[in-house]
Amino acid sequence: MTNMARGLSEQLAASIETWLAEEQVPAGTSLPERAVAERFRVSRSPVREAMQLLAQRQVIERRSEGGYAVCERVQAAPALALPPVDPDEPLYLKIAEDRLEGRLPDRLTENELMRRYEVTRARLSAVLRRITNEGWIERLPGNGWQFLPTLSTGAAYDQGYRLRILLEPAAILEPTWALDEAALRKCRAEQQALVDGAAEWASPVQLFDANSRLHETIAGFSGNVFMADALKRVNRLRRLMEYRKAVDRTATARRCKEHLALIDLLLSGQREAAADFMRLHLRDAAREKAGGTRAQPTAQAAKAGPLGELFMPKAG
Known part of the structure; x- marks a missing residue:
């Protein structure tokens, strides 16, 4: 199964779980693959894979005579401070x-x-x-x-990250910087929801949108329209490549925790520390997605300024 197909199955599983909870489907109700496929307007193959995921999570259970049925209690998906999943x-x-x-x-x-x-x-x-x-x-x-063209090769994807490592920290230090606290706190609520558990079930699209929204919001504070537009263009180009990658839920939650630390630096007015933190965050995310080792950024290292990187463990 491709990473994109796996992402579709995960998204479908989340949609089925939300449907079961919101509709209060009684325990023991049979869930024929064909009926579920028709409801969500997809083929039976991703439904089968989604049902297997839900069985592993004990949302549904296999019946002795074959097929699946709803388990005794289905919990509604955790509240998420993100736009709802598109039914399509x-x-x-x-x-x-x-x-x-x-x-x-x-x-x-x-x-x-x-x-x-x-x-x-x-x-x-x-x-x-x-x-x-x-x-x-x-x-x-x-x-x-x-x-339209998108980032379709590993080399181009890496180039996108190298541009971001140059651009995003610099945007934080622009002389025209102006913080919009309400907008940043809205992003913080999204990241906190992911840290609190939504990262375990959010779709690849929701994850990409929440994280790119944060980075684009911060770049927008720079007051430099060229920097803000450049980041939006990079994100548009890399969107499909991100969907294609398997979602590492543990790494996702960790990066969201880093986002919270970054936001808190900005809210407290520590722009230089935030710029250094952003550089470390992006560098390590790039290494991680390329399969390398990572050195988790810390607020302490960020406050040490650019030389703080010299004291961080390096990838081999």
Whole structure:
């Protein structure tokens, strides 16, 4: 199973669990794969994988005669200070996976997409609007669509991180910097929710959006429109590569804790320390995602200034 397919299964599992809790589906209720697939408008293959995940979490259980049934008690998914999951998320992720795997050409029509995914024009249009807003597809004259370039190689992905390591700490030190405390505290609430447990079940899309929103919000405080725009462009390009990577829930929670430390430095007016912390945070995230070892940034190291890096353990 590809990382993108795994992400789709995880997202579908979270959606099924939320549905069971919100609808208060009685314990013992049978959950036929076909019925679940029809409800969430996906094929039976990701449903089967999602059901296996839910069985491991003891949300549902295997029946002796085959299939699954709801367990005695289903807890609602933890409250998350993030936008709710889009009901068309499975379709969105399937299009992303097919594009990354080379199963979709650069240009195609709405009719071709409707036939391929067996969806209505209205539902497809909603997903295409979302993808357009995210910057990886554009409408052509007529009813055609063209996918835009994204980061599709490991080398390009690494270059994106190197640019961020140069850009984001510098943005914090811009002379035109102006902190919007309300906006930063909103981001802090999202990160705290992830640390408090939502990182265990949030979808790859929710995780990417919450984390990129924080970094773009901080860059926006710089007052430098070129820096803010450059980061948004990098994030648009790397979005699909992030979806493709397997979600390491432990690493995700750890990075969110680092985000909280970074936010607290900014809220307390320690911009130089925050800039150094940001540099360490991005450097180590890049190493981690490339498969290297990491040196967790600390507020103490950040306060030591640029030379603080000399006293941090280095990757081999």
